[in-house]
Amino acid sequence: MREDAATGGGLSTGDRLLSVIEVLGSQDGAGVTEVADQLEIAKSTAHAHLRTLYDRGYIVKRDGTYHLGLRFLQLGQAAKQPWDEYSFIEEKVEELADESEIRAQFLAPEHDEAVYVYRSTGRHSVPTDSRVGVRIPMHSVAAGKAMLAQFPGDRVDALIDRHGLPARTDETITDRAELDAALERIRERGYAINEGESWEGVRAVGAPVLTPDGDVFGGLSVSGSPHRVDPEGLADLVMGAANEIKLEFQYE
Amino acid sequence: MREDAATGGGLSTGDRLLSVIEVLGSQDGAGVTEVADQLEIAKSTAHAHLRTLYDRGYIVKRDGTYHLGLRFLQLGQAAKQPWDEYSFIEEKVEELADESEIRAQFLAPEHDEAVYVYRSTGRHSVPTDSRVGVRIPMHSVAAGKAMLAQFPGDRVDALIDRHGLPARTDETITDRAELDAALERIRERGYAINEGESWEGVRAVGAPVLTPDGDVFGGLSVSGSPHRVDPEGLADLVMGAANEIKLEFQYE
DNA sequence: CATAAACGTTCGGAAATGTCGAACAGAGTA
DNA sequence: TACTCTGTTCGACATTTCCGAACGTTTATG
Numbered sequence: 001m002r003e004d005a006a007t008g009g010g011l012s013t014g015d016r017l018l019s020v021i022e023v024l025g026s027q028d029g030a031g032v033t034e035v036a037d038q039l040e041i042a043k044s045t046a047h048a049h050l051r052t053l054y055d056r057g058y059i060v061k062r063d064g065t066y067h068l069g070l071r072f073l074q075l076g077q078a079a080k081q082p083w084d085e086y087s088f089i090e091e092k093v094e095e096l097a098d099e100s101e102i103r104a105q106f107l108a109p110e111h112d113e114a115v116y117v118y119r120s121t122g123r124h125s126v127p128t129d130s131r132v133g134v135r136i137p138m139h140s141v142a143a144g145k146a147m148l149a150q151f152p153g154d155r156v157d158a159l160i161d162r163h164g165l166p167a168r169t170d171e172t173i174t175d176r177a178e179l180d181a182a183l184e185r186i187r188e189r190g191y192a193i194n195e196g197e198s199w200e201g202v203r204a205v206g207a208p209v210l211t212p213d214g215d216v217f218g219g220l221s222v223s224g225s226p227h228r229v230d231p232e233g234l235a236d237l238v239m240g241a242a243n244e245i246k247l248e249f250q251y252e
Numbered sequence: 253m254r255e256d257a258a259t260g261g262g263l264s265t266g267d268r269l270l271s272v273i274e275v276l277g278s279q280d281g282a283g284v285t286e287v288a289d290q291l292e293i294a295k296s297t298a299h300a301h302l303r304t305l306y307d308r309g310y311i312v313k314r315d316g317t318y319h320l321g322l323r324f325l326q327l328g329q330a331a332k333q334p335w336d337e338y339s340f341i342e343e344k345v346e347e348l349a350d351e352s353e354i355r356a357q358f359l360a361p362e363h364d365e366a367v368y369v370y371r372s373t374g375r376h377s378v379p380t381d382s383r384v385g386v387r388i389p390m391h392s393v394a395a396g397k398a399m400l401a402q403f404p405g406d407r408v409d410a411l412i413d414r415h416g417l418p419a420r421t422d423e424t425i426t427d428r429a430e431l432d433a434a435l436e437r438i439r440e441r442g443y444a445i446n447e448g449e450s451w452e453g454v455r456a457v458g459a460p461v462l463t464p465d466g467d468v469f470g471g472l473s474v475s476g477s478p479h480r481v482d483p484e485g486l487a488d489l490v491m492g493a494a495n496e497i498k499l500e501f502q503y504e
Numbered sequence: 505c506a507t508a509a510a511c512g513t514t515c516g517g518a519a520a521t522g523t524c525g526a527a528c529a530g531a532g533t534a
Numbered sequence: 535t536a537c538t539c540t541g542t543t544c545g546a547c548a549t550t551t552c553c554g555a556a557c558g559t560t561t562a563t564g
């Protein structure tokens with residue numbers, strides 16, 4: 001289920017460099033030995049990779065260990081730019097959070113996973129939501145299921161071949177037939193519900209965001225503890241916001 | 253003034269991979285041929301690098317060209333985490349923007365450059381400021397000069413050896429003696445002024461943010477068009493905020 | 505305080521792999 | 535139809551990366 005780098009015609013050295021980056025990103029701070037151990041490579045090899053990243057200014061030495069540098073912040077902003085271009089997306093997320101008084105988020109599909117792009121808690125204006133940038137299996141979140149339901153069948157097949165249906169809680173859908181039934185219901189209703197399928201005790205309501213051409217652009221959702229999330233009441237709000245985004249595309 | 257990659261014991265392949273990433277980040281969208289041309293490498297080589305990045309999910313194909321993927325957004329968040337840890341930094345920036353009614357920003361020193369980490373316009377709550385993540389020569393901005401003034405002399409020497417004193421406008425300080433004099437004045441007053449040294453017609457007032465140990469942690473500044481930026485009046489505000497951050501460190 | 509352990513660093517050699525150029529296929533254009 | 539522009543694949547050479555061992559330094563430990 002995981003590509004073995006060099007197997008696919010890729011560059012194994014570049015591949016390893018990316019692994020080093022991931023090691024540094026998945027924890028805060030690592031030394032040469034730690035990187036070497038985690039990737040099962042020689043210390044001298046890890047050292048060479050770290051030196052490459054350091055000389056280029058991509059990583060930083062702090063408290064004696066290496067950390068990802070702010071150059072990645074710049075790359076992250078560049079990666080997000082296509083969405084920032086359409087400023088109404090983020091605005092709609094904040095609007096949604098204000099009106100629903102719970103968290104609202106916009107996720108984009110990428111490489112068959114869902115990625116948090118915008119997130120808001122409403123008036124609280126919580127600074128820097130830590131979940132932005134996080135990738136999550138599409139079948140385990142409301143916005144993701146809403147997107148999945150719009151994909152053609154063969155794309156869903158390919159997605160499951162690549163990633164499977166990993167469980168995140170006891171409630172996560174792990175069975176293909178069950179998923180198909182769920183997607184069918186979502187298409188009928190126009191919105192998706194997540195009942196603790198990603199985090200215990202978190203309910204969410206999501207809808208797909210489509211372009212005027214009918215392509216899947218992303219997914220919107222609101223989420224919170226079950227007693228604050230009334231699916232019936234919120235569905236219209238979320239679908240309405242998704243539709244408004246779709247309409248905005250035409251006048252941009 | 254630019255390191256020539258392989259010269260320093262780094263891995264030339266990994267180095268090239270980073271160059272490919274930078275090409276994609278510095279413009280929106282590039283094809284195989286375009287990347288190859290810009291880096292002056294064979295098309296097949298560029299193809300191999302792009303494939304490596306693609307297989308790993310770091311880049312995306314959209315409209316027939318490659319773009320940076322949202323995985324960089326995740327890495328960017330991870331890189332920013334050390335600052336998010338101290339939530340009062342971002343809060344102070346927003347406070348500063350509210351009180352001054354102009355832009356406020358926090359910059360961190362990294363690899364001898366200044367990097368925008370937080371930025372706020374006050375109540376407008378402008379979504380996604382595009383300048384976050386941007387790197388800029390320290391001597392050309394107020395917060396950067398404020399930090400420079402706190403560095404020991406040999407660190408300033410090393411910095412200038414590496415980056416020089418590039419001009420961004422006609423007003424940018426490009427002479428070492430002039431810089432030294434400016435830094436001395438900054439130390440005396442406790443704050444720095446930027447008079448169109450980075451952007452024509454933009455004035456800024458900045459102060460260094462120190463840790464309780466006296467280390468330079470970053471720089472705060474407010475900026476706007478000259479008639480809205482009164483240095484005398486704003487200096488206390490900025491220095492006060494910088495000092496409050498320093499104090500917060502002790503109770504965290 | 506001395507010793508040990510752990511870390512980061514450097515170095516050469518053998519093996520693996522990245523790079524190139526040419527050739528192929530496909531899309532778009534004249 | 536022919537042309538030009540893409541992106542892609544392939545093989546062969548030469549360059550590189552990688553490893554392991556050894557070194558110098560720092561941090562723990564007795």
